[in-house]
Structure formats: C-alpha cells, structure tokens
Amino acid sequence: MFKVANPVGSAMFAVMNTTSEHDRNLAAKLRSLSIEPAAFKTEPPEPHARRRMIPGAMLGLAATVSLAVVLYGPEMLGRIETALAGFSGNDLAISAYGVEAPAKGGAAVEGVRFPADDGVKSTVASTREITGSGYVVAPDIATVFSKYEGRIVAVEVEAGDRVAAGQVLVRLDDAGARFSLRGAEKSGRAAVLAVDARNIELAQARSSLVRTERLAGREAMSAQALEQAKTAFDTAENAALQARQDVEKAELDIDKAREQVEALTVRAPISGTVTWLAAHVGDTVLSREDSVREDESLLIITDTTSLVIDADVAEANIALMRAGLSGEAVLDSFPGQPFAVEVSKIAPVISREKGTVTLRLSLSQPPSGLRPFMAARIRLLVGEGSTGAHHPPTSFEAPAVGLRTSG
Structure with a gap:
C-alpha cells in the first residue's frame, strides 16, 4: 500500500533546511565581525563572565534572525546583514555592556564620545573674575555757604x-556788619587815646615818686608823703x-567786624568746576550756622581733575581684595571705551543692607567727558593668572561620574 506524501511536512522540512543554511551563513558573518583585542588591555571586572555573555548573545541573535526569516521571508536577512555591516564600519565597539567609544590608549569609555586629541594642551589659569558696579565720584568737593546772613548783590x-581757589563767587551786603565795623574802629581809636592819657599820668606819678624819694633821703619829706607817692605811681601804672x-580788645573787635564784612564776599575754597548754583541776585541767605541742608547752600564746586570710582563687590570676595589690584571699568555713558582701573582703598566696613564692600579705584586714561555720578561697571582679575591673559579651555571635559573603561 502506497502512502501519500504529506505536502505540508515536505514544505516544513524544506523551510527548516533553508533556515539551517541561513543560520550557518549568519554565524559565519558574525564570526567575521568579531573585534580583535586592543594592544593595550585593561582588565575589566569579571572578564570571564563577559566572554561567556558574548557567544550567548550571538546565539540569541541568530535565533531571532532565523525566526524573522521564517515569518517575513529572505529579504529580511538582507536588511539585517546591511545593518550589521553598518555597525562593523564605524568606530564603536559592541559589547554586552552597551555602546563604547574608543578612549585614549586603546581603552573605551562607555556612553560618552570624546573629541579627537589634537595635541593642544589647555592653558586655563587659576584666575577668578570679580565684577561690581558703582559710580564716578569726586573726592574733592566743596559745598559753599554764606558764613553770615546777608543779601546777594552780585x-x-x-x-x-x-x-580757582580764592576767586570771588558771590557778593553779599549787610548794613549791620558795616556799622559794626565802623563802631569797632571808633572804639579802637578811643582806646588808643586812653592809653596815651594813662601813659602821661604814669609819667607824672613816676616823676613825683622820684622827687619824694630824694627829699625823704635828706629828711626833708615825711615818710607818709613818700608812701602816698608810691601809691600814686602804682595806680597810674595799673591804669596804663x-x-x-x-x-x-578794640583791635580784636575791629578784626571780627572786618572779617564779617569781608566774608560777605564769598570766595572759592578750592579750584574746580561749579557743578551746582543756587545763588541769585536779591536773595537773602542765612548764615552757615542756620543752613544745615545742602540745598540751602550758594553753590557746589567739584574738582573734576581727580575723579575716582566707588564700586561695590560682594562681601564674599573681601579675602581676595587688596590695594593695587588692577582691572578694567566701562561707563554706561561710554560702553565702547573700557579703561584701566586700580584699587586704591578698601572700605573699612561692610554694608549690612547690601552685603557688599566698597572699593575706591583710581582711573587710568578714562574717556573724555567723564563726569561725577556716571554709572560704572568694573571687572577685576584675581589669582595666579591675574597678570596674564585668560585662555578658555580647548574642549569640554566629560563628567567623571559613571564612566568605565573596557578592554
């Protein structure tokens, strides 16, 4: 009795033979893609376990490919071969731990790709940049008041x-001051006349005493008369x-009255520029003792030839601050004209409200047109590299956390 061949079984047998042939071809291709060990090896943890994982992964991959060929046909094998060829052509190594990038000396750092080493060394100096802001100020500034009350006449x-120092700024008039001067001068002249009279009396008393003493020596004058002559002389001397x-005293009164009159002519205490003027002809001004506010002054003179910058920096930088530290500044009014500055003074106290310390900086060749109260920004370089140029790093450094090398 003849048995009818089972067409389904035959087809399955043919597919299995084809699959086995593809498996053999795939295994051969995978063996050709194996990576030779590097010349310089670093022993990773558990090397034997890792080597056992690689064949197992290859067998699993072969089984997956076989199943894909059965389900999707031979064209799937071509796609897989193309993908494997792409992996074999780049500079990455495939391991059981993931994708590895080649590292220096043949080692690989997992999960990070490093730029090629071009031989350029980083020259970053241990330099710290400190910034701050402040204003242009004038150390020499004079607020001019009137010492005595008066009316402005010029x-x-x-x-x-x-x-310039000593130049006439404002003229005032005060009739009372003029009268006081005239009265003091008259009192002075009267005092001089009184001195002349007392000197005459003193001369007469001296002459009388001498005569009485001569007569008393000859016993022609009583002792009582001699005593009276001595008393008269002492009295005249005291009066003189x-x-x-x-x-x-009259001379002092004259000097005081004259000084008051002269003070009505207000003069510049320092050389500089008139930066504020409030004096007008006809105004009556108060004396300095009664003028306690700046807006009650006549004018303000500022020495603009010695301007400096007072800038605030964070209190945390106080340990790095020292006189002579150099840097640069730029004004908001002249943003494109930076200039050199140098720390000349450090404030002795810290601002409790702002948490800053104030630095006074001298200026070197600032822009023309510099004026007080201009806003300024400063930049100071401190540290070992503060005297030279600051070079940025040539490349970004990868973080050290989580990196591992493999052979």
Whole structure:
C-alpha cells in the first residue's frame, strides 16, 4: 500500500533546511565581525563572565534572525546583514555592556564620545573674575555757604565755570556788619587815646615818686608823703596797663567786624568746576550756622581733575581684595571705551543692607567727558593668572561620574 506524501511536512522540512543554511551563513558573518583585542588591555571586572555573555548573545541573535526569516521571508536577512555591516564600519565597539567609544590608549569609555586629541594642551589659569558696579565720584568737593546772613548783590560765576581757589563767587551786603565795623574802629581809636592819657599820668606819678624819694633821703619829706607817692605811681601804672588791654580788645573787635564784612564776599575754597548754583541776585541767605541742608547752600564746586570710582563687590570676595589690584571699568555713558582701573582703598566696613564692600579705584586714561555720578561697571582679575591673559579651555571635559573603561 502506497502512502501519500504529506505536502505540508515536505514544505516544513524544506523551510527548516533553508533556515539551517541561513543560520550557518549568519554565524559565519558574525564570526567575521568579531573585534580583535586592543594592544593595550585593561582588565575589566569579571572578564570571564563577559566572554561567556558574548557567544550567548550571538546565539540569541541568530535565533531571532532565523525566526524573522521564517515569518517575513529572505529579504529580511538582507536588511539585517546591511545593518550589521553598518555597525562593523564605524568606530564603536559592541559589547554586552552597551555602546563604547574608543578612549585614549586603546581603552573605551562607555556612553560618552570624546573629541579627537589634537595635541593642544589647555592653558586655563587659576584666575577668578570679580565684577561690581558703582559710580564716578569726586573726592574733592566743596559745598559753599554764606558764613553770615546777608543779601546777594552780585553773582560772579555760572554753573559749569572753572574757578580757582580764592576767586570771588558771590557778593553779599549787610548794613549791620558795616556799622559794626565802623563802631569797632571808633572804639579802637578811643582806646588808643586812653592809653596815651594813662601813659602821661604814669609819667607824672613816676616823676613825683622820684622827687619824694630824694627829699625823704635828706629828711626833708615825711615818710607818709613818700608812701602816698608810691601809691600814686602804682595806680597810674595799673591804669596804663588797663588802657593797653582795652586797645587790644578794640583791635580784636575791629578784626571780627572786618572779617564779617569781608566774608560777605564769598570766595572759592578750592579750584574746580561749579557743578551746582543756587545763588541769585536779591536773595537773602542765612548764615552757615542756620543752613544745615545742602540745598540751602550758594553753590557746589567739584574738582573734576581727580575723579575716582566707588564700586561695590560682594562681601564674599573681601579675602581676595587688596590695594593695587588692577582691572578694567566701562561707563554706561561710554560702553565702547573700557579703561584701566586700580584699587586704591578698601572700605573699612561692610554694608549690612547690601552685603557688599566698597572699593575706591583710581582711573587710568578714562574717556573724555567723564563726569561725577556716571554709572560704572568694573571687572577685576584675581589669582595666579591675574597678570596674564585668560585662555578658555580647548574642549569640554566629560563628567567623571559613571564612566568605565573596557578592554
């Protein structure tokens, strides 16, 4: 009895033979893609376990490919071969731990790709940059008041004028001061006349005493008469001395009255520029003792030839600050014209409200047109590299956490 061949079984047998042939071809291709060990090897942890994992992974991959060929046909094998060829052509190694990038000396760092080493060394100096902000200030500034009350009769300057020390700024008038001077001068003349009279009396008393003493020596004058002559002389001498003191007091009164009159002519205490002017002809001004606010002054003179910058930096930088530290500054008014600055003074106290310390910086060749109260920004370089140029790193460094080398 003849048995009918089972067409389904035959087909399955043919597919299995084809699959086995593909498996053999795939295994051969995988063996050709194996990676030779590097010349310089570093022993990773558990090397034997890793080597056992690689064949197992290859067998699993072969079984997966076989199943894909059965389900999707022979064209799937071509796609897989193309993908494997792509992996074999790049510079990455395939391991059981993931994708590895070649590292220096033949080692590989997992999960990170490093730029090629071009031989350029980083020259980053241990330099720290400190920034701050502040304003241009004038250390020499004079707020001019009137020492005595008076009425302004003349203003000799205008805002923006350059003045020299001692130059007349404002003239005031005070009739009371003039009268006081005239009265003091008359009192002084009277005191001088009194001195002359007392000197005459003193001379007469001296002459009488000498004559009485001569007569008393001849016993032609009583002792009582001699005593009276001595008393008269002492009295005249004291009167002459008092008269001379009255003259000195009169001279002081004259000097005081004259100083008050002269103070009505207000002069510049320093050389500089008139930066604020509030004096007007006809105004009555108060004396300095009664003028306690700046807006009650006549004018303000600023020495603009010695301007500096007062800038605030963070309190945390106080340990790095020192006199002579150099840097640069730029003004908001002249953003494209930076200039050199140098720390000349450090404030002795810290601002509790702002948490900053104030630095006073001297300027070197600032822009023309520099004026007080201009906003400024500063930059100081401190550390070992503060005297040279600061070079940025040539490449970004990969983080050290989680990196591992493999052979």
